[in-house]
Amino acid sequence: MYGLCALAGVLIVITLADVIYQLANNGSLAISHFGLGFITSTEWKPGFSKEGAGALLFGTLVTSLMAIVLATPLGIAIGLYLSMMAPVRVRAIVGPLVELLAAVPSIVYGFWGLVVLVPFVDGLEPGLHSALGFIPIFGPASPVGISVFAAGLVLTVMILPIISALTRDLFLTVPVELKDGAAALGATQWEIIRGIVLPTTVSGCASAVVLGLGRAFGEAIAVSFVIGDANNVNKSLFQPGTTAAARIADQFIAPVNPLHLSAMFYAGLLLVIIGMLTSVAASTIAGRFDVTQRVI
Amino acid sequence: MSATSETAFFDTMPFDPTAPLTPSGNLRRRAAVSRTVQVSATVAALFAVAVLVIVLFGVAKRGAAALSLSFIFENPSGLASGGIFNAIIGTVEIVIAGALIALPLGILTGLYLTEFSGARSRTARLLKLALDMMAGLPTIVVGLFVYGLIVIPQHRESGFAGAVALSIVMLPIMARTSQEVLLLVPNSLREAADALGVSRWRTVLSVIIPAATAGIVTGAILATARAAGETAPLLICNSLYAQDSTSLNLFHGVPSISMFIYQSYDLPLPDAVTRAWGAAFVLMMLILIANIGARLLLARSRAKMRR
Numbered sequence: 001m002y003g004l005c006a007l008a009g010v011l012i013v014i015t016l017a018d019v020i021y022q023l024a025n026n027g028s029l030a031i032s033h034f035g036l037g038f039i040t041s042t043e044w045k046p047g048f049s050k051e052g053a054g055a056l057l058f059g060t061l062v063t064s065l066m067a068i069v070l071a072t073p074l075g076i077a078i079g080l081y082l083s084m085m086a087p088v089r090v091r092a093i094v095g096p097l098v099e100l101l102a103a104v105p106s107i108v109y110g111f112w113g114l115v116v117l118v119p120f121v122d123g124l125e126p127g128l129h130s131a132l133g134f135i136p137i138f139g140p141a142s143p144v145g146i147s148v149f150a151a152g153l154v155l156t157v158m159i160l161p162i163i164s165a166l167t168r169d170l171f172l173t174v175p176v177e178l179k180d181g182a183a184a185l186g187a188t189q190w191e192i193i194r195g196i197v198l199p200t201t202v203s204g205c206a207s208a209v210v211l212g213l214g215r216a217f218g219e220a221i222a223v224s225f226v227i228g229d230a231n232n233v234n235k236s237l238f239q240p241g242t243t244a245a246a247r248i249a250d251q252f253i254a255p256v257n258p259l260h261l262s263a264m265f266y267a268g269l270l271l272v273i274i275g276m277l278t279s280v281a282a283s284t285i286a287g288r289f290d291v292t293q294r295v296i
Numbered sequence: 297m298s299a300t301s302e303t304a305f306f307d308t309m310p311f312d313p314t315a316p317l318t319p320s321g322n323l324r325r326r327a328a329v330s331r332t333v334q335v336s337a338t339v340a341a342l343f344a345v346a347v348l349v350i351v352l353f354g355v356a357k358r359g360a361a362a363l364s365l366s367f368i369f370e371n372p373s374g375l376a377s378g379g380i381f382n383a384i385i386g387t388v389e390i391v392i393a394g395a396l397i398a399l400p401l402g403i404l405t406g407l408y409l410t411e412f413s414g415a416r417s418r419t420a421r422l423l424k425l426a427l428d429m430m431a432g433l434p435t436i437v438v439g440l441f442v443y444g445l446i447v448i449p450q451h452r453e454s455g456f457a458g459a460v461a462l463s464i465v466m467l468p469i470m471a472r473t474s475q476e477v478l479l480l481v482p483n484s485l486r487e488a489a490d491a492l493g494v495s496r497w498r499t500v501l502s503v504i505i506p507a508a509t510a511g512i513v514t515g516a517i518l519a520t521a522r523a524a525g526e527t528a529p530l531l532i533c534n535s536l537y538a539q540d541s542t543s544l545n546l547f548h549g550v551p552s553i554s555m556f557i558y559q560s561y562d563l564p565l566p567d568a569v570t571r572a573w574g575a576a577f578v579l580m581m582l583i584l585i586a587n588i589g590a591r592l593l594l595a596r597s598r599a600k601m602r603r
Contacts, residue, residue, distance in 0.1 A: 001497030002412050008404035009423045012471075015464065016426055019433065022444035077340035085334055086341070096591060098344045103587045104351060105525025107554045108576045111561060115569075116354050157347055164344065188330035211432070218434025220528045221558070245436045245528075252440075252532055268440040272433065279432040283425055 023272060027265030029258060038266055044231040044247075046256040051263035053270060055231045056244040059148065060271075063223065063243055064216035066152030067159055072209050074156075075163025080193060082164070083171035095168070102161035110225030113154045118145040118226055121153065125238045139236025142228075149237040151227040151246075155219060159212035166208035170201040170289060204289035207282045214278035218271060220245035244271050352580070359577025362570045368578065371541060377567065380575050382542040386551040387579075390455050390534070391524045393546055394462035399516055401463075402470025403505075406512075409471075410478040411500055431468035438464045439532030446533070453535040455543070455550030461529030466519040473515025477508045480598065510597035514590040521586035525579060527554040553579045 024031065030038065034051065041052025082095050122145025132138040141147075174197050182192045198205070220243075228240025229250045242250070244267045255261035370379035405423065413420040442461040447453050481504050489499040505512075535549025536559065543550045553575050560572035 001407075001500055005404045005408035005412050008401045009408050009419070009426075011401065012405060012423065012430060012467070013426050016429055018445065019437070019441045022441050023437070026440075026444045026448070074340045074343065077337040078344055080333075081337035081341040085337055094341055094345060096588075097348055098341070100584060100587060101344060101348050101351075103521065103525075103583055104348075105527070105554065105579060105583060107525065107527040107557050108351070108355060108580050111557060111572060111576055112351055112354055114561070115358070116350075157351075160344055160347075188326050190330035190333040191326065193333065214432045218432075218437065220434065220436035221531070225561075245434050248436050248440065249528055249531060253536060265440060265444070268437045272437050275432050275434055275437070276429050279429040280425070282432075283428055 019272060020269070023265050023269040027262050027269050029262035030266040031262075031269075033259060034263070034266070038263070039270065042231070042233050046251075046260035046263075049257065049259050051260065051266075053244060053263075053267050055233050056242060056247050056267055057270070058233050059227070059241040060217055060243040060245070060274075062148055062237070062241070063151045063155055063227070064213055066149070066237065067155035067216045068209060068213050070152070070156040071160045071163055071212060075160050075208075075212070076167050076205060078160070078164035079167030079171055080197070082168045084189070084193070084197070095165075098161050099165050100161075101157065102165075106158070106219060106222040109154055109158060110222040113150060113222060113226040114146075117153060118150050121145040121147065121150045125149065129238065136235040137237045139234070139238055141238045142240055146226055146228040146240050147238045148227060148234075148241040151223045151241075151243070152237065154222050154226055155216045158219060158222065159215050162215060163208050163212045166211065167201070167205050170204040170208070171197055173289075174200050201289070203285055203287045207286035207289065210278055210282040210285060214275055214282065217243075217274055217278065218245050219243075220249040224249040244268075352584075355573065355577050355580055358570070358573035359575075362574025363577065367571075367574055380553065380556055380571070380578065383551045383553045383556040383575065384578070385542050386455065387524055387553045389544070389546060390459045390530070390550055390552060391462060391520050393456065393459035394466055394523055395516060395520050397460065397463035398466035398470050398519065402467050402515075402519075403474050403512060405467075405471040406474025406478055407500060407504075409475045411496070411504065427468045427471050430464065431472075433464070434528075435461075435465055435526055436528040436532070439529035442529065442533050452548070453533060454548055455534055455546040457533035458530045458550065458552070459546065461533050462523040462526060465526055465529065466523045469519040469522060470512075470515055473518065474508070474512050477511025477515065477597070478504065480511070481507045510593060510600075514594040514597065517586050517590040517593075521583045521590070524586075525554060525583050527558055530555050531558060 030051065033049075034041070038051065038053050039057065040054050041050075042054035042058070043050045043052045044055060045051075078098060082091055082098070086094060122141075125141035125145065125147070128138050129141050133140075178196050178200070179192050182196050187195065223243050224246035227242055227246055229242050229247065230240035232239055232241045234241065248264045248268060251260070252264055255264070367379045368384065369381050371382045372378035372380065405427070409420055409423060413423075438461050442457050442464070446457040446460060450457075485503050485507060486499060489503050494503075530552050534552065534555065536555070557572045557575050557579070560568045560575065563569075
């Protein structure tokens with residue numbers, strides 16, 4: 001029995017190692033052809049055997065950062081509401097509802113994003129551009145609304161339940177004596193949050209945000225529906241772009257030549273390395289908190 | 297002497313203990329800040345629920361047009377008519393095959409973490425990190441991995457490859473939930489078995505697993521629900537062709553609901569888009585029902601364990 005259990009554990013570690021090996025092995029053609037220049041080159045012309053992941057990584061970073069910037073304050077606010085403010089009955093209903101946001105499949109988010117969100121964004125962008133156009137990220141709008149901005153919004157919705165559920169659990173671990181003590185000294189609820197709850201859980205919250213970031217980095221299908229698969233490095237959020245994961249989803253089924261296929265494995269390898277680093281970072285930051293990709 | 301000083305005191309600071317407390321300006325400001333935070337947190341929660349309702353309602357409204365009994369129970373005919381029965385069966389096949397791989401491994405890993413290694417031991421921490429990394433693998437990369445592992449050597453995209461990919465998606469979830477549930481099994485049960493001289497593996501098989509069954513099952517349901525909605529690994533590992541008939545051979549391309557949606561939206565036919573919405577609605581309902589059911593079960597078994 002012990003042997004079997006240990007074997008299962010070993011198998012998991014081997015699988016992880018094999019993931020790296022398979023990606024590196026199948027991407028070896030691109031790795032030897034492009035070397036590390038792949039990471040910085042922004043050209044992606046499969047027909048001319050020129051592939052570079054610069055634009056992909058840029059898009060991955062921009063969409064994920066946008067999602068994190070929007071989802072972190074929202075998610076932590078929801079976590080606070082569910083752990084400290086909501087009446088118990090409301091908690092029991094709203095908590096699972098927020099978690100259900102994470103159960104909606106990514107293809108549904110993608111399809112919904114394309115048909116519902118993109119037209120909405122299309123109506124939103126000109127206004128944002130004319131009001132905030134002096135900031136480079138709110139540049140000229142794309143004609144149809146398919147844009148990095150739309151992808152960022154979809155990702156926000158997808159990682160919001162992760163951050164809010166994780167932080168809610170964290171806030172519930174804050175000892176009630178500390179909170180009651182602060183309240184007895186006359187602190188308002190905000191002062192309890194600001195002075196007790198957030199400082200004691202700050203490392204856990206940071207770790208939850210990093211986990212959300214990791215999820216945003218790797219989302220392929222939902223993003224590929226709304227971002228437009230354009231090899232684009234653009235300051236404006238309102239232009240189409242792509243991410244590493246979305247590019248693989250868009251082009252993997254019909255590679256132009258072996259190098260093209262191999263380049264996508266190379267991009268996948270970069271994605272895995274980033275993903276593993278975020279996992280390690282999340283568990284390192286978390287410190288004493290047992291923050292993990294929980295089932296939601 | 298004392299009388300004059302007392303009157304002087306009350307003259308400068310009139311204090312009436314029976315008067316209601318009135319907040320000073322500073323306290324009013326603090327209360328207002330706190331109030332603002334409370335209101336914005338409530339609004340944030342409402343926003344999240346509103347997004348859920350908007351997504352669900354949007355899919356339901358558009359999907360309802362395509363929905364009928366024949367849509368669910370018939371195979372597709374022609375380019376954009378007929379039902380999605382084959383895709384539903386295909387999704388069930390792939391997901392069950394994946395669960396059959398992931399479930400034993402997940403339970404064994406959970407058992408290792410709780411029964412056979414200290415929670416703080418180095419191997420346990422390493423294994424937890426490995427599980428976190430596995431859970432953090434982008435699903436599209438899982439697809440690439442299985443493509444390299446199975447599809448290239450076999451020279452064939454297959455439902456089996458898709459099932460293996462989904463098992464990798466499910467495994468960390470199953471391991472984590474099993475671990476969580478096994479931790480809830482009261483230690484007195486283990487000690488009682490030890491006191492009777494029962495060997496560890498027997499304790500595990502006849503005491504601990506039966507006590508944790510409900511929790512493990514709900515974990516399995518949650519994991520399968522999660523995997524059922526995955527598209528990226530199937531897009532890469534499972535064949536795009538073979539979408540029109542029910543396929544019971546896992547070693548060939550097997551149709552699935554998520555791939556049906558992915559492909560239908562590409563077809564330049566209004567009917568195809570309606571059918572994609574219908575399929576999205578079916579998929580979402582299956583997943584949400586499984587999720588809600590599993591959560592209710594989990595809450596019940598947790599309450600039972602804690603008692």
